Amino acid sequence: MRRVLITGMLAGAIMLILSSATLAQEGNVMMGNYLFLRIRCASSGFTAQQRADAIQQRVNDLLFPGGVGLDTVVVQTTGNTTAVYAGGKVLVTVADCDAQINSTTKQALADTWAQRFRTIYPLVLPRAPGEAPPASG
Numbered sequence: 245m246r247r248v249l250i251t252g253m254l255a256g257a258i259m260l261i262l263s264s265a266t267l268a269q270e271g272n273v274m275m276g277n278y279l280f281l282r283i284r285c286a287s288s289g290f291t292a293q294q295r296a297d298a299i300q301q302r303v304n305d306l307l308f309p310g311g312v313g314l315d316t317v318v319v320q321t322t323g324n325t326t327a328v329y330a331g332g333k334v335l336v337t338v339a340d341c342d343a344q345i346n347s348t349t350k351q352a353l354a355d356t357w358a359q360r361f362r363t364i365y366p367l368v369l370p371r372a373p374g375e376a377p378p379a380s381g
Contacts, residue, residue, distance in 0.1 A: 271296020273336075275303055276368030281357050287339035299336045306330055311369045314362050319354040326350040328358045335361065 271283045271293040280303060283296040290298070306312055312331035319328055327337040336357060338350040346353055366378040 269293065273299045273303060275307075275361075275364045278364045278368065280360055280364055281336065283342070284345050285339065285341035287341055295339075302330075302333070302335050306335075306365070307368065307370060309370045309372060311365065314365065317358050317362050317365075319351065319358050321351065321354075326354045328354050328361065330361065 269284070269286070269292045271291075273280045273283070273296050281299070283292045283299070286292055287295060316332060317328065317330045317335075319326065321327075325337060328335045336354075338354045338357070340350065343350045343353050348356075371377065
């Protein structure tokens with residue numbers, strides 16, 4: 245009985261450590277004070293955090309006065325690769341594991357991320373002095 249109890253406690257401790265390690269592997273991508281997306285899995289040899297850092301840099305590169313047109317934010321699938329583009333450049337590639345973790349398809353997740361970008365981007369885009377913020381709505 246004591247052995248079963250110790251084994252159960254050990255298994256519980258291992259599960260706690262593994263779940264903590266998984267959470268530590270997440271990477272948030274922010275747009276201003278807004279959470280744009282969360283990367284929760286490694287892909288193509290990159291950790292979740294490395295993927296999030298690369299996406300964060302791409303987002304930051306788009307934060308300039310005038311920005312990119314929201315009509316250039318599109319989802320494209322080529323072969324087995326689904327990605328969100330902004331201004332003709334890849335913003336984020338949706339990995340199989342991203343879709344699986346989010347219980348959806350790559351296309352649906354890419355559509356969601358593209359819409360989040362379109363919603364948040366005007367709110368964080370630098371504006372000229374005296375320029376009115378976008379209308380909320």
